[in-house]
Amino acid sequence: MSALAPATYTAQTETDVGRLHVVVVGHVDHGKSTFVGRLLHDTESLPEGKIEQVKKACAAEGMDFEYAFLLDALLEEQEQNITIDTTRIFFRTKKRNYAIIDAPGHREFLKNMVTGAASASAALLVIDAQEGVMDQSRRHAVLLSLLGVKQLVVLVNKMDLVKHDAATFQRIETEYTAFLASLGLKAARFIPIAARHGDNVVTRSQVMAWYKGPTVAEALDDLVHVDNVAGLPLRMPVSDIYRFDHRRIIAGRVESGSLRPGEPLVFLPGGRSTTVRAFEDWPITKRDVVPTGASAGFTLEEQIFVERGQIAAHPSHAPRVGREFRARIFWLGREPLALGRSYRLRLGTQDVPAFVSRIHSITDADTLAATQGDSVPKDAVADIVLRTAAPIAYDLHHECPVTGRFAIEDGERIAGGGIITEEVSSSQTNGKGRVTPAERIARHGHGPAILWFTGLSGSGKSTLSESVERRLFDSGKHVLRVDGDELRSSLSRDLGFTPEARAESVRRAAAVAGLFADTGAIVLVTLIAPLAADREKSRRALARHAFLEVFVDAPLAVCESRDPKGLYAKVRRGEIREFTGISSPYEAPQDPEVHVRTDQVDLAAATEQVLAAIDAAVREPREDWEV
């Protein structure tokens, strides 16, 4: 969420009780645009001269005037040839202001409908009285239930085409009510309308006197804002920590509940507690409470560790913390959502790598048939288990919606979203037979990789690899080091220093690294491996895994001046005869994946350089390695 989101958006005036966002959905050609055009016209929300302009244009083209053209003209869709997208259209009733999020159908419809509906308080679902309930009438309701849009008004349109027949209307109402009930939804109203003629849109229909309920405008005025759900626990995702001056200000938006000075707070995951000292508002104002939807900056009584991503809550009503949960998701990605592949999960301000560890079922968006499979195609809905690389704080959606829902990012694109339905115990396994690479990836939260640190003695291979290992370990990665010197005193203690023996030593180190990587680990190999040919053989032998050559580079003179093991001194005294870089050759890598100049950058920078390369490698793990 943007720190600049209008926290003050609840600005109220005597006539305006806050704009209500409404999404209009329904099957293609069931009359959504006509309805919106008519509603704008009848509520006198159109710009001056717009209707005359459109009527004139129609006459010039020899076409009959349609209310749908009004909308098109308003959006300049046709002449600008912009693919239709979610667009806000504003109108007012006597009671309040509205924004209609019109979502007409086209190829990218679902993505835009999700964008629109996710911010809507209510949905108007249009069904053609003549055609009845169609695929999209059902599909849209499924998405509305997933997006948490609970207020629904069903408009049975084109009543004029069925002779304003009450029985037809009631038949659709009965059928669709039963379908909605299967999704846990209930429509607030069913309203028979003829949008073309304005029947029951704003004006009560004379020809459908049998209908005693409200018009659409009246039904809209009866809806409530869902942003202000009372009785939910405090959830404030931390968006940043400011240190502009002596103050350390925790910033974020209260997504549910409310926040007061003096209250105890716990920051999860992490779990340290303290109390709120004071709000640090600019301009200085006296706020006793920060309500849902408003942003806050505040100081704490104790200087505990707080970071972006954590959720601030009251200790007595804290969110869950875990690494695995079951969720109902919708997928909009270009590529299918695949079991075992790496994605990023965004919940509140948390942003962590995550994997699909199980797909329970996939629901086809058109037929609503549930199937089994290893991947979720575009525009489908699925019931899955997600596992994150590090623990996250979350709620079940039915307990606290705002922190019970998340987005999934594939590469740099938001490609899906979902709601959390239940906690999954992380020890739970569901597989049969052989353990697959995908299961290993799911357990670790990342794929394997081999990093081959090569360089002269004293170039910093061990120091750098230890630093990288520490960082990976601390962030929850499965990591270990394979050290060439240690192997020399164990597995390879039978080998000498002839070229053949050195080649064999490298081969054995590669084999050991490969075995560890097969378990799903990130393996850091530190070995001089002076000959390019030996290193190339290792790379080929380990082709089943991501292999990164890390050239730890420093000039010989620098290495000799460091001489951490006193080896250069021994060489100079003649105590060692074969020594890489002095008496035997070192073939520097020509095209390493990572090239670290340890004489030019400090350890912290070198570590970051390696970590960045690992991050890219383990985010796209291969799922097909042969164990």
Next chain:
Amino acid sequence: MPWSMGKDSNVLIWLARKAFAGKVPFPLLHIDTTYEFPEMYTFREWATKEHELDLLIRINQDAIDRGVSYATHDPVTVTHELKTLALRAALDEYKWDALITGIRRDEDPTRAKERHFSPRSAEGVWDYKDQPPEFWGQFASRPPAGGHVRVQPLLEWTELDIWEYIRREAIPIPTLYYARDGKRFRSLGCHPITHPVPSEADTIDKVIDELRLTRTSERSGRAQDHHERNAMQKLRAKGFM
């Protein structure tokens, strides 16, 4: 954050100060067309001190030297040269990951299609046919390689929202927005192509009352929008805000 000194732009500064404990923690960029109203330059100087802004000013001097001017060229060309190209040059120079803009959906149909976080490619192109979804406060916040993200916090606000917020928060704005001699500016741009509208609204309360009743569009006094069909669409596709 681009800053035009207009009302929406000043609301943005106010929101930034609120969001960041009183200090705008990023530089502001004024693309100076050299055709601003004299009052705007005065306001710029005053507000830079008042808000303690780190202000960068950029002028497309090359275009001016080539003789691009309202006297000799059409408004779309001048706007493109003096605003869009100057902005592009600043983007190339500073390689910002994000630009925070003050555009709103209700200003113009093409802006109505915008997202809160709207990616621009390295070439500055807006791919309006394939925009990222945004929901539940999750946005396309990672800039594309070599490109940037337009962050547009005011997208959902209306002209009336802006004015009510200015009143509630007492945000300083240029006085050109208030009526003098029966006319006021509803939207401010380059002086040769920005025209005042008939109005008696010489106080903020009167402006708000006027807007509650009006059915004419806010940018009706901005000539570059109306120079030709789809002018705004063409300007925006090339990187205009």
